[in-house]
Amino acid sequence: MPRSNPNVERGNFMITLHMVDTQADAGLHAAAERHASLYQGLEGANVLFTSRRPALFPYVDPTNSIVIPLAERVLFSKASDLPRSAYVEVEAGQTIQIYHAYLQLTAQLRGLRWMMVHYRISTFIALTLVFWAFEVIFMGVAWGLWSMTSGSPPGDADDKTRRLEAEGYEYEDEDTDRAETFPTYGRQQPLKYEPDIKPEADPEQPLSEIPRAGADADDEDEGSFDDDDDDVQHKDSGIGTSYSEEGVSSIRRRTSRNKL
Known part of the structure; x- marks a missing residue:
């Protein structure tokens, strides 16, 4: 129709x-x-x-919309030069009838801005992980520089701690009163240890080491007996007078027994 x-x-x-x-x-x-x-x-x-x-008969809207592109790929270099208003003129005489007209600006995003608009969640997760990784890396670099400038490498603390523990075990095994110097961290003054000198007490002799009176006498008699034997040997051998030599030795032995 x-x-x-x-x-x-x-x-x-x-x-x-x-x-x-x-x-x-x-x-x-x-x-x-x-x-x-x-x-x-x-x-x-x-x-x-x-x-x-x-x-x-179907109704048809008498109005008609016309889209006219007026500019493409317009770039403003400075933020101060951005437009704040626009003027649109339709050059068709006074007989044309227009309900209304409007100007639409469409931003053409590229790169990271385009990803942040179209993939918000994925971009947020990726940028968060990248930021965290760079933060950890720069923290490690700053820690290394600070350790180098302070004079103590990063691994010296553990080495010094182990060295002090080893020396502590050695000092427990040894009994010493010497003055010692211990290393410290950084540029601090070393620690000095000066032991207090205590008067040593006379060691007491245990009862088991004290000799008994009889034993001392026997030792003395044995010593004198040995001396007498040496004297007798230096004297006359007494060849042919064995009776007199035996008599002297028996008398001396009896004398030591009478002392007991």
């Missing part, structure tokens, strides 16, 4: 359907024309089904 003025102004209208049992021929066609003009029914045909429904 054409969008002519009579069709648009028609409004709603009715549609009727008739189903008959005869074949479409010239006679049925003439009967249909008479029915359309006189509404006398379809002569010579048996109507099996009839339906009648309303119809309406």
